[in-house]
Amino acid sequence: MEMYSKLKKDGFIRQRQDNYFSMRAVSTAGYFTSSQLQTILNVADTYGQGYVHITSRQSVAIPFIHLDNTEKAKRMLNEGGVEVGAYGAYVGAVSACQGNRVCPSGLVDTFELASKIETRYNNRELPNKINVGVAGCPNNCVRVQQNDIGIKGGVVPHWTADKCNYCGACAKVCRAGAITVDSINKSWTIEADKCVNCGRCIKNCRRAAIAGDIGYIIILNGSVTLPIIFNVDEVLNAMDSVIEFFVSNAKHGERFRVVFERDFDINNISAKA
Template identity: 45%
Template structure:
């Protein structure tokens, strides 16, 4: 036991419990999705090597508590045979969280599952100065609380109004949470203030005559933090419509973090120290 590398175990998803020689084992999931086969495997491992239960984390993860240090090798083998991988802890990209997005949810504006899977392929487990969290949410209802993450991605839509199709019913004004739309039913006029628009797309979805239309895109926030210190992620860019530009944006943000962060410093703290304008300048220069 004296030669146990606890740091390496934590890196591989094994977190020490208060009980000596026992670990809570974090499992890998992407976008909160697990197959039935994976669930069956997790059940068997929890029954055989744990205490017969699992813990669901706040970030769509699964942990199996009470894994004895002497069982780690057997546990990893059995999990692997059932298609389950161990998660990541420590200073690296953590579990990618996502809601169900537009493939399931009527409110969804982007395919969150595809984005989460691509984020995992590109960045999952990447070594960084400190832990780094991605959150992907399908619309401005913000179920995944994008701005709490180091980098948040939220579905948005830029609306456009067609006068010839409008009946001036007033539904868009009634539903607009930003109060960016005013409808004059008497004078048959519609007043839209784009600067107030939050890109929620509710006007597009509710319009009965398709007078409102729009193009879906990605709202990106940087530097969110939720722990001992709370910071809300900030938007530094307009709505992004290209998936290639989205990943280029992320590449720039991670490179900036690697270049400027002190060891053990979260992204938000780095930005506060070196200046948000510096990241904004690098983004605008490259995009």
């Protein structure tokens, strides 16, 4: 049993076939370089059965590694610059979309944030695993609310009266119905509680009358949304609070969701260091 638990920590999960393991290569935010992918394929060809399985958390599983080859397969992956993902009670590899490096709608750099999260909590043992997802904007293509901790890029719009001609384009594109423009009486209003921080009004104003502060929206357990935070360090501080809450309240082996639903108090979460 001790051997299996060490193998699990090393990224190998036991298969139903005796002495065979599925090995996990992890990405940061879903990125692999072409050379890393080549290494993964080489391992699959050399030690597996020539195929891989893409996991739901943006990792690559290489099945059918024989017990006798686990060390060799791991070495080949590491030498090709691929990280082997530990299975267990950790902050798992962060799932993310491509964010503002690629996506025209992206507001934040998902790769940068995912890398910082992984570095910060690397191999820290927890009562159970915590899943984290990051989306570059409120379109939320990676459905961050399905994670224990979800983070979305968002923007808070600010309007400048001098530049506005009350054309109403911003109100038309706002799917949340948060903006009201009265072109006759020359008034522009926003209902902040309706705004979902998508930034469409900013992009569609031809007079640059709306600017925005870009930030991060944290969603805990898919159910509690924290006020938008405007810098990465404060996002990480808030995550520290969430993780300390989990560590302090979890009974051995409890999942985050169970602890959250029983003990969570938003007053214990702070973005300040």
